[in-house]
Amino acid sequence: MFNQLTTLERSGTQFIVGSITLAAVTLASLYINSPFAATAFAYLVVILLFSLMGSFIVSLVLSIVSVASLAYVFTPPSLSFRIDDPRDLVVVVAFLSASIVGTHLIGKVRHQREVARETAAKLRHSAADLHNREKLWRAIFEHNPAMYFMVDEAGTVLNVNTFGATQLGYTPAELIGVSVLKVFPEDDREVVRKCIGSCLTDIGQSRTWDIQKVRKDGSVLWVRENAKAMLWADDKPIVLIACEDITEQKRTELALQRSEAHLAQAQELSHTGSFGWNAADEVFWSKENFRIFEYDPDIKPTPQHVLDRAHPDDKASVQETLDRAARGEDFEHEYRLLMPDGSIKHIHARARTTRTASGEIEFVGAATDITAAKQTERRLLRSEAYLADAQQLSRTGTWSWDCHRRCFAYRSAEVSRLFGFDPEEPVTLEAIRSRIHPDDLPLQQEVQRQAIEQKAGNFEYDFRICHPDGAIRHIHAVAHAVLGSDGVTVELIGTHMDVTEQHAAREKLENTLAALRESEQRFRDYAETASDWLWETGPDHRLTLSEHTSATGLLATGAIGRPRWEIACDFEEEPEKWRQHQATVNAHLPFRDLIYRAISATGSAIYFQTSGKPFFDENGSFRGYRGVATDITAKIRADQAEQELRKSQADLAHVTRVTTLGELTASIAHEVNQPLAAIISNGDACLGWIRREIPDIPAALRSVEWIIEDAVRASEVIRRVRTLAKKGDIEMVPLDVNEVVNEAIALVTRELVNHQVTLRTELALALPTVLGDRVQLQQVIINLVMNGIEAMQEVDDRARELVIESSMDSKGRVQLSVTDCGVGIAEDDRIRILDPFFTTKSTGLGMGLSICRSIVEAHGGRLSIVRKQGPGATFQFALPVVS
Incomplete structure (x- = not known):
């Protein structure tokens, strides 16, 4: 817009000056009375002069003004635009044509001159710019931190920049004119030839490849070459190669590849997979994660894949964890997977939020397959439970003594029970020592001192424990020393075994104990040498x-x-x-x-x-x-010894049954005498009916039938007694517990009557059968009933009632209980009442309940004492049903 205004202003000025000049020429011509043709020529000169410096439009306007002036002033009639003389008209027309043509030609020449001047200026500027560019690009070529090579189609180096030659340890002069293959390893030269050949095949097409180059000192660097062929002078092709040093990048890539390989191996060895979860809901899994979840690595993982594999019982907690993660909360979670083959895996997952380089929030975590650890943990817990039960059943406690701190580093619950303490309560060392018999405390301390000094082998000793109630328990201890890295004893580890019952029965079982010691020593020798x-x-x-x-x-x-x-x-x-x-x-x-x-x-x-x-x-x-x-000699002989032990237990149970039968002699005799007396009475009656003048045959037949029933009744009693008295192998058959109870009651009915005891049975109907030995189970029931009768002998302030109840327990086993309302069991005796040789009777041997417990445990059950409200005691046991 500004240029237009400037041009308009210049044209106006030119028009005004031109008009003034024409006016001056007109006045001069009038003053000197110049002829018409001379005035026209003067006008033409002015117009042509102004056309050299002005625009064509202004010159054209001036021409029109000049024609008007000539016609109005210089052609007759004067002061009129009419031209009468044809010659004047020709002059005017010739003047206008000459001015227009001259003005146009002068304008065109002037325009061409300006164009030529502008073109010359541009050429000068282009030449200077080209020179500067050449200097710039040469500087860039020489000193750019990239290697540039120019090679011909034969592979000869035509040019190389200073930086490239320096990077390879050469000067440019050492490389120009030699084969470019000189800077490549021999194994890669064929590859270079093929790459250059592919560039020459497609002129103008760029090619890129990564390759190694060899420096002058023999060291190697990695470069990324970008090459393109182009036509040079005389249409000869050359190849321009730009090389970027990527040595560090290659080293980083190799290090990253090694790191990724190590990470993958570490994840595989530790069964740990990694995962990521970004704000765009994209999930990334490591290879190990796919292996853990047993998905195809080609699938795109989503949170739903985790939920699909989750165990049905854990789906809710897994969904809750995924929801927390979606809210951006860190989590740590254990759950199970149900695999396609039905197997179960345990997973420990942990994740936290991180922020990426671009500022986005992302979840990064790891999922570890802890199935083996869970299985080991379950086995360990089961083993610990078995060990605790075994220690309680065998009354054997384990302990560890810290020699530096002179205190127990570990003490099992059974050790506390042996010393008469509650395992749940803390006990001081002084309290434990106060329970050791004063005569045995110095011996125990001396043995421990010797064990610490000897530093090798096991040591054993016996000592006594004095309970607050005055009871004495005999303890057998076995321990050995544990040495530290400096060879000094740091710990004593051992066991305490309650051998009170064995000690009490030592005199009665001297021969058996001697044989047992010999057998124990023999088996110990086998075990130590196996x-x-x-x-x-x-x-x-x-x-x-x-x-x-x-x-x-x-x-x-x-x-x-x-x-x-x-x-x-x-x-x-x-x-x-x-x-x-x-x-x-x-x-x-x-x-x-x-x-x-x-x-x-x-x-x-x-x-x-x-x-x-x-x-x-x-x-x-x-x-x-x-x-x-x-x-396996020790195992074979141990099996043989166990068979002998079972035989001895069976013999002892048989002796106990025979003893019980002796105690039930009066009851058995009464049970036999009743049907025998009835047989005699019915026989006499039968003879009376037959001896009549007219024998009453129907009445005699009824008497004979009664005789047969009483004989069968007596025979059944004798059969049961013979069964109990018979010594034979254990016969495990399906049994109805209610039938076993009724058969056992028949043998103790007289004892119940003699001791004024009322028997009440609450036997559940339709109980499943159990697998057991009828005789041994009858022995257990009879023993529990007789114990209940004896427990109620001193009761005279309430009814003597004995209850036998059968039912199903919560674990699906058949349960039998015998409850009396006698004097009950003292709290201190409750934990020992089932032990061998323990009895509260003045004439008892203490073997009845112990044998009952052994029989029940041999049948897969457990005999126990149930706490009850009110006086008396309840013994119960449960037996597994036949599956």
């Missing part, structure tokens, strides 16, 4: 290697070079077993748990359990067997 040993055979199954301890010393010399069946001494006794074993090894198949007998160096029989696996050479040829063997 161990596994490794063996190897050749292709002929003869032993070539035997790595073992002294426990298998018999095989150290005599076994090498012999097959296993020549070592065994039961080959002829069990030919089928050895035939199958030989067939297995001849077929080069693995075998497991082969048990055989051999003879030790001392001539005694020892038993081995062995397993083996064939091995082959790299060609697949059979080379022999390798395996492991275990000396």
Whole structure:
């Protein structure tokens, strides 16, 4: 807009000046009385002069003004625009044409001159700019922190920048004119030729590749080359190569790859997968996470995939955790997965919010498969529960003594019970020592001192515990020393076993204890000397290697070079077993748990359990067997000893039953005499009916039927007594507990009557059957009933009532209880009432309830005392039903 105003202003000025000049020429011509043609020429000169400096429009307007002036002033008639003389008109027309054409030609020439001047100025500016650009790009080419190479189609270096040559340890002159392959490793030169060839094939097409270059000193650097071929002078192709040093980037990539590989291995070894969850609801899983959840790694994971795998019982908690995570809260959660094959996995997941480099919030976490840990934890808890029950049942406590702090580092609950303390209450060392018999305390301290000084081996000692009620408990202690890294004893670990009952019965069972000590020592020797040993055979199954301890010393010399069946001494006794074993090894198949007998160096029989696996050479040829063997002599003999123990327990139970039958003699005699008296009466009546003049045959028949019923009744009583008195093997058969109860009651009915005891039975109907021995269960019921009768002998202020109840307990077992209203059981006696040799009777042996407990436990149940409101006691036991 400004240029237009400037042009308009310049044209106006030119028009005014031109008009003034025309006016001056007009006045001068009038003054000198110039002819018409001379005036026209003067006008034409003025117009042409102004056209050299002005615009064409102004010159055209001036031409029109000049024509008007000529016609009005200088052509007759004067002062009129009319032209009468044709010659004047021709002059005017010629003047106008000449002025217009001249003005146009002068304007065109002037415009071409201006264009030429502008073009010359632009050329000068372009030349200077080109020169500057050349200097700039040459500086950039020489000193740019990138390597530039210019090579011809033969691979010869035409030019190289200073920076590129310096990076490779050369000067530009050392590289120009030589093959570019000089700076590449020999193994990569063929690749370089192919890359340059591909650039020359597609002129103008860029190619990029990563490759190594070799410096002058032999070191290697990684570069990313971007190359493009172009036509140079004479249309000869050249290749321009720009190289970027990516050595550090490559090292970082390799380090990152190693780091990712290490992370993946670490996740696989630790069963831990990582995951991420961003604000865009995108979920990222590591490879281990896919393996844990058993999903295809090609799927795109979502939170729903976690929910789909969650155990039905844990879905609600998993959904709640996902909702918390969606709200941006950190979480730590354990839950279970139900896998497609039905297996269960335990997962521990933990995540926290982080902020990415772009400022977005993202969840980052880890999920660990803790199934093995959970299984170990369950086994450990179960083992601890078994150990606690075993300690309580065997009345054996374990402890650990800290030699530096001179206090117990650990003490099981059973130790507190042995000393008469509540396991839940804290007990001081002084309180424990106060319970040790004064005569035994110095001995105990001396033994511990010797154990600390000797630093090796086990030590045993016996001492007594004095309870506040005056009861004396005999304790057998076994312990050993634990040494620290400096060889000094830091801890004593041992057990306390309550052997009071064994001590009380020592005189009566001296021979048994002696045999037991001998057996215990024998089995201890076996246990201490037993161990596994490794063996190897050749292709002929003869032993070539035997790595073992002294426990298998018999095989150290005599076994090498012999097959296993020549070592065994039961080959002829069990030919089928050895035939199958030989067939297995001849077929080069693995075998497991082969048990055989051999003879030790001392001539005694020892038993081995062995397993083996064939091995082959790299060609697949059979080379022999390798395996492991275990000396199981102690186990075999322990099983034999356990069978003897069970036989002894059965004998003791039989003796107790016979003793009970002796106590029930009066009741049994009464139960037999009643049907015998009825038989006699009915026989006399039968004779009377027959001896009549007219025998009353129907009445006689009724008498005979009654005789038969009473005989069967007497026979049943005798059968039950003979069954209880009979000594035989345990017979486990399905039984109806209510029938067993009724049969047992029939033998004690007279005792109930004699002691004025009322028996009430509450037997549940339709109870499932249990698996048991009828005689032994009857023995338990009779013993509990007789104990209840005796407990109510002194009761005279209330009715003597005995209740027998059968039912189902909460665990689906058949439960039987016997309840009396007698004097009850003292609180101190409650925990010992079921122990062997413990009795509250002046004439008792203390074996009845102990035998009952053994019988019930052998049937898979447990005998216990139930606390009840009011006087008396309740004994109950539950038996598993037949599945």
